[in-house]
Amino acid sequence: MMMELLDQAIRERLLRPIDVQFARMIAPDHCPALQLAAAYLSAEVGAGHICLPITSLQPQCLFAGRQPELTRALWHAAKAPDVQCWRDSLQCSPSVSDGSQPTPLVLQYDRLYLQRMWQSEGDVVRFIAGSRVNEAINENQLRNILDQLFGTDTDEVDWQKIAAAVAVTGKISVISGGPGTGKTTTVAKLLIALVRLTAGAQLRIQLAAPTGKAAARLSESLGKTWQQLALNEIERKLLPDQASTLHGLLGIQLNSQRLRYHPANPLNLDVLVVDEASMVDLPMMAKLIAALPAKARVIFLGDRDQLASVEVGAVFGDICRLAVLGYSAPRAEQLARATGYRLDQLCNYHREKKNETLTTQTRVGDSLCLLKKSYRFDKKSGIGQLAEAVNTGKYQRALSVLQRNHTDVEYVVLTEAENYKALLQASVIGYQTYLEQVMQGNDAAEILAAFNRYQLLCALRAGSFGVSGLNQQIEHILRNKGLIRRSKRLSNDWYSGRPIMIGRNDSALGLFNGDVGIALPGAHGHLRVYFQLPNGDIKSVQPNRLPYHDTAYAMTVHKSQGSEFEHTALVLPPHFSPLITRELLYTGITRARRKLTLYASHQVLNHAINTSTLRRSGLVDRLYSRIKSD
Numbered sequence: 001m002m003m004e005l006l007d008q009a010i011r012e013r014l015l016r017p018i019d020v021q022f023a024r025m026i027a028p029d030h031c032p033a034l035q036l037a038a039a040y041l042s043a044e045v046g047a048g049h050i051c052l053p054i055t056s057l058q059p060q061c062l063f064a065g066r067q068p069e070l071t072r073a074l075w076h077a078a079k080a081p082d083v084q085c086w087r088d089s090l091q092c093s094p095s096v097s098d099g100s101q102p103t104p105l106v107l108q109y110d111r112l113y114l115q116r117m118w119q120s121e122g123d124v125v126r127f128i129a130g131s132r133v134n135e136a137i138n139e140n141q142l143r144n145i146l147d148q149l150f151g152t153d154t155d156e157v158d159w160q161k162i163a164a165a166v167a168v169t170g171k172i173s174v175i176s177g178g179p180g181t182g183k184t185t186t187v188a189k190l191l192i193a194l195v196r197l198t199a200g201a202q203l204r205i206q207l208a209a210p211t212g213k214a215a216a217r218l219s220e221s222l223g224k225t226w227q228q229l230a231l232n233e234i235e236r237k238l239l240p241d242q243a244s245t246l247h248g249l250l251g252i253q254l255n256s257q258r259l260r261y262h263p264a265n266p267l268n269l270d271v272l273v274v275d276e277a278s279m280v281d282l283p284m285m286a287k288l289i290a291a292l293p294a295k296a297r298v299i300f301l302g303d304r305d306q307l308a309s310v311e312v313g314a315v316f317g318d319i320c321r322l323a324v325l326g327y328s329a330p331r332a333e334q335l336a337r338a339t340g341y342r343l344d345q346l347c348n349y350h351r352e353k354k355n356e357t358l359t360t361q362t363r364v365g366d367s368l369c370l371l372k373k374s375y376r377f378d379k380k381s382g383i384g385q386l387a388e389a390v391n392t393g394k395y396q397r398a399l400s401v402l403q404r405n406h407t408d409v410e411y412v413v414l415t416e417a418e419n420y421k422a423l424l425q426a427s428v429i430g431y432q433t434y435l436e437q438v439m440q441g442n443d444a445a446e447i448l449a450a451f452n453r454y455q456l457l458c459a460l461r462a463g464s465f466g467v468s469g470l471n472q473q474i475e476h477i478l479r480n481k482g483l484i485r486r487s488k489r490l491s492n493d494w495y496s497g498r499p500i501m502i503g504r505n506d507s508a509l510g511l512f513n514g515d516v517g518i519a520l521p522g523a524h525g526h527l528r529v530y531f532q533l534p535n536g537d538i539k540s541v542q543p544n545r546l547p548y549h550d551t552a553y554a555m556t557v558h559k560s561q562g563s564e565f566e567h568t569a570l571v572l573p574p575h576f577s578p579l580i581t582r583e584l585l586y587t588g589i590t591r592a593r594r595k596l597t598l599y600a601s602h603q604v605l606n607h608a609i610n611t612s613t614l615r616r617s618g619l620v621d622r623l624y625s626r627i628k629s630d
């Protein structure tokens with residue numbers, strides 16, 4: 001009975017065949033509750049959640065209220081009317097344990113996990129909980145160094161200085177801030193502070209980011225910041241000039257689970273900076289942590305309000321939730337001594353915590369710093385105000401920003417076919433400059449830079465307002481205008497100037513998911529695809545050797561994470577989809593450096609601003625309960 005209903009759920013697109021297959025594998029026919037829980041858990045993990053709270057196994061919550069009749073039938077067939085029954089049914093199954101046995105499923109704190117997800121989450125919890133503040137540091141020396149780097153003005157708190165103090169005095173630190181809040185500037189200075197504090201020691205510093213684009217941006221902006229600061233020869237030598245992708249850093253092999261770096265062969269570094277950490281999924285985070293040497297210091301940078309990782313989990317966002325705790329009293333006092341601010345200026349500090357005992361969660365809170373002041377967008381900037389309104393869920397405010405004629409924000413109400421044409425025409429104008437450079441035979445670096453100035457972002461992949469429809473339409477118009485011409489030598493997809501985005505990592509080629517390249521004639525006239533590497537070098541690859549890729553006039557907001565464009569055009573489809581969330585909108589808006597054009601209807605915009613993504617995990621609760629168990 002249950003399996004028949006689960007098969008029906010596949011037909012209704014509530015479940016994927018793989019979810020039901022999984023349930024079949026681990027749950028016998030006489031355990032309908034386990035069958036439903038296993039299939040639903042598999043689907044939830046497929047949707048990015050780490051676990052399934054068993055409290056959500058109720059008819060009104062199952063499958064987010066879609067297909068209520070089928071959902072109710074599934075729930076009845078499970079014969080588990082309340083949470084206690086679910087607990088009992090699951091706990092008595094040989095496929096479920098509390099984690100002490102190697103069972104396929106783990107039930108802990110009323111959350112059901114796949115064994116490997118539970119394991120990875122536990123690894124991250126243990127690592128984060130191991131965060132310690134370094135009390136042995138020479139505070140006078142630190143104060144002098146931070147004063148040199150950040151100045152001595154104490155009228156207004158410079159949270160960048162606090163963030164640097166947090167990172168320099170802690171083993172693990174997490175710095176979150178929106179666009180232009182100075183994360184890179186802070187990390188540039190705090191790395192100098194670390195080098196100065198450990199004068200004479202050969203500090204091994206490495207930089208990494210989840211995508212090639214983000215790694216390239218990190219190398220470039222750190223390099224620029226260091227150029228502006230007075231550094232001596234030794235400091236220049238110790239500060240790294242290149243960031244790598246996390247895949248490259250860990251030596252992840254193509255189509256293999258094997259890593260070059262792991263607990264038995266840890267990474268050769270003392271300090272690791274991970275930028276765009278909100279994009280790092282749980283399995284990758286667990287791999288990274290496992291490969292770190294015991295004494296390594298790690299600094300995670302990111303924006304907690306952006307979309308979470310494409311795969312499972314939102315580790316960075318989860319950890320940042322502990323920022324509400326503020327700093328413990330001893331930590332606030334140490335930070336005040338290191339930076340010269342008064343305790344009452346550190347607004348996160350709570351006096352009533354004076355005699356508290358330090359717990360795991362307060363120690364994690366002590367490792368965080370949120371940067372809020374944007375140096376890129378001033379108070380008058382439309383992009384900054386719009387991002388803020390979206391992030392705080394204020395639709396009316398967002399609408400008034402959009403309607404106020406800011407020079408950096410253009411709003412096109414997307415309701416009619418006319419506006420669709422206008423969107424296509426604007427995109428063609430946006431891409432015209434780089435295509436003219438392609439025709440003039442300019443060099444690849446110049447063309448790649450020109451392509452980067454304008455980017456069309458879509459909320460969805462499918463449909464005429466999605467990536468596939470817009471790519472097709474734009475190519476069609478560009479061809480009619482003579483701006484692109486098909487290659488005679490290669491299959492129909494290829495032509496000089498075709499922009500593509502890599503969709504799968506290929507470590508042998510050194511190309512990673514999200515890398516953007518442009519097809520251009522090589523030395524013998526044959527098309528090759530040119531990419532800019534994280535170190536700024538240009539490399540070219542034959543089109544037929546590329547891993548999975550797509551045309552990239554339009555790309556999804558998900559794929560654009562870690563990149564920024566001078567002019568970003570963001571398209572929301574005219575009909576709402578649950579995939580269009582506040583985080584997606586915020587991420588899309590904040591990809592724009594100087595200009596944003598938003599194509600959206602009022603209604604979809606309103607829905608998006610009021611739909612916040614929740615990635616279910618047990619990370620925060622496991623951190624809280626670590627003292628008792630784990």
Ligand SMILES: Nc1ncnc2c1ncn2[C@@H]1O[C@H](COP(=O)(O)OP(=O)(O)OP(=O)(O)O)[C@@H](O)[C@H]1O
Pocket residue numbers: 160177178179180181182183184185186221375376564
């Ligand atoms: N304290 C500061 N005073 C003045 N300008 C600053 C300060 N901090 C950063 N900036 C400037 O603001 C801009 C953004 O800084 P930065 O690149 O460090 O921010 P970010 O948070 O890393 O940005 P992104 O969103 O690109 O990751 C840069 O031009 C930088 O020089």
